[in-house]
Amino acid sequence: MARAVSTQRKALNTTVAWTIGLLIFFPILWTILTSFKTEAQAIASPPIFIGFDWTLENYAVVQERSNYMRFLWNSVIIAGGSTILGIIIAVPAAWSMAFVPSKRTKDILLWMLSTKMLPAVGVLYPIYLLFIQMGLLDSRAGLVVVLMLINLPIIVWMLYTYFREIPGEILEAARMDGASLREELLYILTPMAVPGIASTLLLNFILAWNEAFWTLNLTAVDAAPLTAFIASYSSPEGLFFAKLSAASTMAIAPILILGWFSQKQLVRGLTFGAVK
């Protein structure tokens, strides 16, 4: 039975939730506001939040200097490709760990997660040399593989957690009805885990979209995604905060919109199995 909540309590909860939400959103809001200021207004102290002359000049300069669509397209391909490839590999792996665990399953899961603790720069040179030999430098295919490998432990872990919530008996019943392994995965398991798979997809897409170490180090011109686009507006000698903010706003806009529209699925997926 649901617990009765007083109006006062509700108001308090709402206020706290809004405050936390605004605090988290504030840096993004500030970036967006700064992108409409002049460079002089962008560095004003104390900062100006509302009463400034709005200008689109920074966006015009960024559009003129950079081929935004090329960076955007590369980001979509790299983030989308690595996420989809990761899911294709992770679904069977997570199925096996969730439904036919071995003695070492837990150890393998922990080992997989431990690979995330390795600082990326530690393997920069080996991977760079491999990429040279395989002709993968500055290629989207190379980055799709690298980002997939980086995010694979998270994908497997997330899917494993979701799959564990699905009763094994349902899969057994399907097998008794003559379903093959492929059919069991495709027609029984996957539809039941859709919220979990959707949230895994979205979260990993965001992670791959924002990845800035490998995408900066393994690309030059052809495969450079939006992280390289933002980096080109950062400068230690000269003030380009307004332009940098405009570039950042343009880079985060697609993912922000995607997140906004899919927030229901994301919340549903992330809380999947929390209430039985």
Added chain:
Amino acid sequence: MSIKRVLGASTALTLCSAAAFAQDTTITIATVNNGDMIRMQSYTDTFTEQTGIAVEWVTLEENVLRQRVTTDITTNGGQFDIMTIGMYETPIWGANDWLIPLNDLSEDYDAEDILPAMRNGLSHDGTLYAAPFYGESSMVMYRTDLMEQAGLEMPQAPTWEFIREAAAAMDDPENDINGICLRGKAGWGEGGAFITVTGNSFGARWFDEDWTAQFDQPEWNEALTFFVNLMNDYGPEGYATNGFNENLSLFQQGKCGMWIDATVAASFVTNPTDSTVADSVGFALAPNKEGIDKRSNWLWAWALAIPAGTQKEDAAKQFIEWATSKEYIELVAANEGWANVPPGARTSLYETPEYQEVPFAAMTLESIKAADPNNPTVDPVPYVGIQFVAIPEFAGIATQVSQEFSAVYAGQQSVDEALEKAQAITTEEMEAAGY
């Protein structure tokens, strides 16, 4: 068919093939994001029209660029045909044969016109490995109105004692004006560079002739103590995290009486679009301690170099000749005015009457001339470089040392503690590197 016609036809055919070859050539240039480099990108079409060589730009933040091009050049990755590198990397990379020598540039280019200080800093064993696109030293930029109000007159070559006196006179916390703004941010190229040149001007040095660290010497203690006291008394709050951009922002908003930093900042602080104090800025040489004949000015150049792994050496050389030529300077001057041309690279620029009228031109040249990378300190040193030591280990060591110094600026430890740690860090790293 006459011989003339045959010759004409074959010449035309050769030119056509050359043009067709050039049209197919695209060079990739890695560069930093700053005003002069962005301006150069906007003139790329002119170069392409003249030569038929297309140019792709990879613009990155300075530290990202450094990591990116270092990875590529050490692995012979061949991602870039031209790299924008600084005075620190050039002699080290040149010595390792990672760069193509630029000794065979055309006569029209007039390599002898490159300022001698820049030429020396970008050479190894007398071989030029990178052509300077623009060069800089450091100098004092001060508010002439505040100086006048304080009843003081800035000498052309001030001492640290005078700088302290002027900072005290101009400091006005009630009106949000700091007597002086200086870099305190950790990082070898940020606060690390500034405290190194300050050390030079107090008679300190990083190493003695046997590569022994010198932070346990009294000169370092005196320099660091002076800097900390000066900034604690008259500097902005939180100066431990201020670098070039933060101080530029403060100065442009009229919140600094003085700022000692890169000469390239002069064009920013005198630009009325961005600076509220554009019409009241004066310039002077970087200070020294009285009796010490080394000033606290550095020497730096952003230069274009060709990595040894490139397949397009000829096209890359053509671009470098164009971008660092006298003609390029004239092109920018004609379109955007003499104040916006890349400074500090060519002698002839400072002989141009129109450029001599630019308010900061003379002091920039004086500052560059006063910097000698081969003799940066009072006592002899085994290294080249003024605000850096041109050895591969320096960037790592200096970043750690500058973090210790920034901790002093933030009030987290004493000068003695920081110097003790700096000595230990430097000694350990140098021993590990086999010095």
